[in-house]
Amino acid sequence: MPRPATSDRLDDDDYPAYTMGRAAEMIGTTPAFLRALGEAQLITPLRSPGGHRRYSRYQLRIAARARDLVDQGTPIEAACRIIILEDQLEEARRINEQLRAAANPPPQQQ
Template sequence: MALDRLDDPDHPVYSMGQAAELLGVTPAFLRSLDASGLLRPGRSDGGHRRYSRRQLDRVVELRRLSEQGHTLASAAEILDLRADLDGERARHAATTRERDEAVRDRDTALGERDTARRERDRARDERDGARRAGHGDGDQN
């Protein structure tokens, strides 16, 4: 459904004028980010720039870092590295969850194996005891 895209942070819905107004920047600033390759807005059918919420967030962070003394290029690199780190952290967390689940499964399997061994040994003891008892009765007759 078309309305589902409104919840998509990557769907380009904001025009350059809307984005500039929301962010308190000039359209020229947004154009410069596009020209430098630091931000790639979508394009409408008419070729006009369209920005997503995620891109607006990126502009805010680029601006904040540039106000702290970073060049826009270094600010973009910082944001890219942070995104990479977040991705790696998410992958690590998923791998850790998978490992923990595998350890639980292994421990369960080991417990089941140990229970089966105890039951087997108990059955053998009962069988051997029954055999001994049977042989003992035959010796007494």
């Protein structure tokens, strides 16, 4: 299978493009905070061939949301749980909308 072009990978929200140091810098936190999010199982960074943590843009958005909650005084464990529940609620809403659309198809024009 051919490798995707570099620009395709960088456009991919799930591509692990950022090192821990760069990721921490981008969201205004410390590497220790990112490690704590991993320990809380909120995000699981991929590992480079050398074993270094690598983060995607999607993971950085989640980490930034956690940082915002912690900055507001929420304990990190609670912040992680809130984000997980928000994600589950969004998924349930999406599924509910799909089921409603399938149950009530638009009338056909004649």
